Amino acid sequence: MTSPFIRRRRLGVKLRKLRESRDMTIDDMARVILQSRSKICKIENGQLRIDLYQLLNWLDTLQVTDRQREDIVQLAREAAEKGWWDRFGNSMGPRQRLAADLEWGAHTIRDYNQTGFPALMQTPEFTRALSDLDQADGPIAYVPERMAEARLRRQEHLLSADGPHYESILDEVVIRRLAVPAPVMSAQLRHLVGLVTGHARITVRVLPHDARIPGGLLPKSSFVLYTFPDKADPPMALVDTVTTDLLHTERREVARYTGHYDRLREAALSPVQSLGFLSEAADRLDEETGRT
Structure with missing residues (x-):
């Protein structure tokens, strides 16, 4: 088993890079997905688990490809594992x-x-x-x-x-x-x-x-x-x-x-x-x- 924290960290980096590639600030993202700025920061820094519903909403907002969605959801599942x-x-x-x-x-x-x-x-x-x-x-x-x-x-x-x-x-x-x-x-x-x-x-x-x-x-x-x-x-x-x-x-x-x-x-x-x-x-x- 890989450290869930490390997987959360990698997931957060991917989500941050996707957001930045869409020229969206954290405040922009917060307004669209109706989440607080601090929560988005914690997710992108690997400090907080993200549930599947939130993640799918996030990925819809970022308009990711099917392949990207599949990879990110799998990574999120690994990040959600408990030790x-x-x-x-x-x-x-x-x-x-x-x-x-x-x-x-x-x-x-x-x-x-x-x-x-x-x-x-x-x-x-x-x-x-x-x-x-x-x-x-x-x-x-x-x-x-x-x-x-x-x-x-x-x-x-x-x-x-x-x-x-x-x-x-x-x-x-x-x-x-x-x-x-x-x-x-x-x-x-x-x-x-x-x-x-x-x-x-x-x-x-x-x-x-x-x-x-x-x-x-x-x-x-x-x-x-x-x-x-x-x-x-x-x-x-x-x-x-x-x-x-x-x-x-x-x-x-x-x-x-x-x-x-x-x-x-x-x-x-x-x-x-x-x-x-x-x-x-x-x-x-x-x-x-x-x-x-």
Whole structure:
């Protein structure tokens, strides 16, 4: 199954190009099909599903050919498909719901983690500890048990036979600055080492404090890069902020994040060195807490 979001995005691009080819503005379209301007924008940006009746009205207005109509209706059907994450609704958290959708259709996933551990490799104990921190900070936008369950579903897809290739860059601060109890972090680090050594499609690189980054600049936040099997689907960048995730789909914007990632990757430790770093960090935590 291809990501429904990606299909909605492709559908929206087709509809926008058809509208523009007819010299119609969004306001023109809104007046003719009796829909709000904001709804049309959301459909063209892939943020909103369009039902079949609305779509046929849209295509009649644009006077498309029979072949165009057939192709677009089929794409709309694919875009309307629901994934496992839809059964969770917002109980898994709206940010995680979008990530799950994008991951489902991805060919490659690459992320840079500046302040937090990547969700795709968290242990259940680590996830619960983070949830406790979130709840102590104020109201949360998810149900902890459902959020943890959904995270495991995402990990299952990553590790499946047809899962994406995944590379993660961990800033050393993520490893050194403990957001969870030391035993939980130690177990998390060992779990990460086990995942990487057991799955050829997963790579982790550690970015040390003293790494010399080409250009000298760190990105201002964590981010994830996605590519997709179909060349018609452009790469995307999902950028982490305090309260929400920002999805970039314009090639120029995504290219900037790709450039940042490539420079960070060049500065980071090799995969073998990174595994040694993670194992030593886990050993150090065990020694500090008297565990062996």
